[in-house]
Amino acid sequence: MERISQSPLAVYQQHLDRGELAYQWSPAANRAVFYPRVICPFTGSDRLEWRLSAGRGTVYATTVTHPRDGAPYNVALIDVDEGFRLMSRVEDIAPDAVAIGMRVRLRIHKPAGEEPAYPVFVPVLPTLASPVSGGGLARGPVESA
Amino acid sequence: MDGLVRGAAAIVGVAESDLGAVAAEISPIDLMAQGIHRALADCGLGLRDVDGLICATAQSRTSGLNLAEYLGISPAFVDTTILGGSSFMFHVAHAQMALQLGLCRVAVIAYGSTQRTIGRRHASVREYNPYETPFRPFLPATAYALAASRHMHQYGTTREQLAAVAVAAREWALMNPVAWEKEPLTIAEVLSARMISYPFTVRDICLVTDGGGAVVMTSAERARSLKKPPAYVLGCGQAITHANISSMPDLTVTGALQSGRAAYDMAKLRPADIDVLELYDAFTINPILFLEDLGFCSKGEGGSFVEGGRIAPGGALPVNTNGGGLSYCHPGMYGLLLLVEATRQLRGECGRRQVAGCETALAHGNGGVLSSQATVILGTQAAV
Numbered sequence: 001m002e003r004i005s006q007s008p009l010a011v012y013q014q015h016l017d018r019g020e021l022a023y024q025w026s027p028a029a030n031r032a033v034f035y036p037r038v039i040c041p042f043t044g045s046d047r048l049e050w051r052l053s054a055g056r057g058t059v060y061a062t063t064v065t066h067p068r069d070g071a072p073y074n075v076a077l078i079d080v081d082e083g084f085r086l087m088s089r090v091e092d093i094a095p096d097a098v099a100i101g102m103r104v105r106l107r108i109h110k111p112a113g114e115e116p117a118y119p120v121f122v123p124v125l126p127t128l129a130s131p132v133s134g135g136g137l138a139r140g141p142v143e144s145a
Numbered sequence: 146m147d148g149l150v151r152g153a154a155a156i157v158g159v160a161e162s163d164l165g166a167v168a169a170e171i172s173p174i175d176l177m178a179q180g181i182h183r184a185l186a187d188c189g190l191g192l193r194d195v196d197g198l199i200c201a202t203a204q205s206r207t208s209g210l211n212l213a214e215y216l217g218i219s220p221a222f223v224d225t226t227i228l229g230g231s232s233f234m235f236h237v238a239h240a241q242m243a244l245q246l247g248l249c250r251v252a253v254i255a256y257g258s259t260q261r262t263i264g265r266r267h268a269s270v271r272e273y274n275p276y277e278t279p280f281r282p283f284l285p286a287t288a289y290a291l292a293a294s295r296h297m298h299q300y301g302t303t304r305e306q307l308a309a310v311a312v313a314a315r316e317w318a319l320m321n322p323v324a325w326e327k328e329p330l331t332i333a334e335v336l337s338a339r340m341i342s343y344p345f346t347v348r349d350i351c352l353v354t355d356g357g358g359a360v361v362m363t364s365a366e367r368a369r370s371l372k373k374p375p376a377y378v379l380g381c382g383q384a385i386t387h388a389n390i391s392s393m394p395d396l397t398v399t400g401a402l403q404s405g406r407a408a409y410d411m412a413k414l415r416p417a418d419i420d421v422l423e424l425y426d427a428f429t430i431n432p433i434l435f436l437e438d439l440g441f442c443s444k445g446e447g448g449s450f451v452e453g454g455r456i457a458p459g460g461a462l463p464v465n466t467n468g469g470g471l472s473y474c475h476p477g478m479y480g481l482l483l484l485v486e487a488t489r490q491l492r493g494e495c496g497r498r499q500v501a502g503c504e505t506a507l508a509h510g511n512g513g514v515l516s517s518q519a520t521v522i523l524g525t526q527a528a529v
Binding site: 009013035060061062063064065066067072073075076077085086087088089096100101115116118 | 275276277279280281282283286287290291292293294295298339340341342343344389390391392396
């Protein structure tokens with residue numbers, strides 16, 4: 001029996017620290033696996049390969065969460081082109097301008113301090129510099145104030 | 146559900162514990178014990194008759210131990226399955242299994258929460274998820290909001306339609322003396338309330354209250370000798386599709402599709418045969434999704450289905466007759482209270498909000514972030 005020498009999360013995190021979004025590939029299932037794990041959820045096999053994403057995707061679902069204190073922020077689910085979905089956020093545009101179907105590309109976010117790097121996304125197309133009105137790329141849900 | 150026999154077991158006693166905001170220093174186990182005491186009185190049984198103990202709460206890791214000690218019983222059968230708010234619908238199936246196999250003769254299912262008194266942060270501690278937590282989802286609201294965003298995108302569901310769910314719940318709550326909310330609510334008020342996670346304002350989201358209760362189950366044979374008319378378990382079904390919202394296969398289709406089918410198959414009933422629905426309404430999108438997945442309208446039509454007061458008092462389909470988690474009570478894991486209301490409707494005990502001629506009731510529980518779904522169909526003697 002082979003011992004696990006490095007956790008799936010540790011491998012994933014090391015890639016992020018190098019500026020890469022890694023995911024697993026199940027040869028038996030012929031499809032991507034995310035989040036990273038020890039056993040393929042489609043086949044039960046422990047044969048999972050690591051691959052790197054090209055960092056392109058599409059917004060699958062989006063919301064703007066309003067904290068009690070501080071500015072509202074985007075939370076989105078991104079369907080990455082290699083065939084997996086992850087939670088993230090879309091930056092560089094107003095949170096309510098993020099729209100389902102919008103094409104996005106990866107940006108690695110490196111927080112200050114101890115917090116580990118994590119993947120965020122930005123629109124593929126350049127947006128007009130008017131964050132308040134939402135940029136004019138695609139219309140998101142417009143909130144009545 | 147293969148193995149469970151239609152009508153072989155029944156809910157014979159039901160009760161709420163204290164609800165809303167309970168006295169200081171009351172514990173979840175206190176509320177479970179109070180609920181059990183009241184539910185046993187409701188059916189004329191005593192604590193010494195109980196040999197099956199089933200419970201769940203986020204506030205006690207070994208609630209089965211704590212509750213058995215507290216009650217001074219050593220039950221032959223114990224189950225503390227915890228899968229979120231739907232746990233109690235799973236418990237009904239487990240209780241029936243134990244009763245059918247002779248593992249116990251009288252089972253109680255109990256819940257208690259003091260989340261309002263001690264604060265949600267302490268009552269239901271969120272596990273750190275390295276793939277979600279960095280994005281600061283305000284859970285569970287953000288997850289359900291993501292599901293709502295998909296439904297709005299694919300089917301044109303509107304915020305007004307979501308609000309109609311909250312307004313209907315409030316109208317029912319105004320006929321329930323123990324409901325938390327006491328004032329009328331309009332669609333405009335829902336829309337203009339404080340935004341939590343788009344498209345949800347605070348009025349699209351369930352209450353945060355204390356509360357709990359218990360139900361007593363026994364065999365159909367024994368049930369007929371007890372104080373009140375039994376609510377027979379006609380059908381049970383359950384499904385788990387994911388744990389975290391980022392792993393939900395399709396945000397517009399829930400496991401209620403499978404749990405409903407299994408429950409209807411066992412009950413030999415169709416949606417059109419159901420007289421009253423108690424659907425887990427943690428958020429206004431929930432009843433819309435469940436009405437679709439449980440077969441009361443087509444996928445995508447839930448929004449227009451709830452318009453015009455259809456699920457409100459006087460509407461064509463009575464849904465959440467106690468006022469729901471949105472306006473009556475939502476103590477963290479709300480599923481048990483759906484079973485209480487469904488049973489009372491079948492007994493004709495609901496006063497002003499009683500649905501006339503109620504012979505069948507469907508109670509649908511939801512847990513996690515649309516993660517676990519469980520359906521229980523109950524019926525009167527006439528429906529067996």
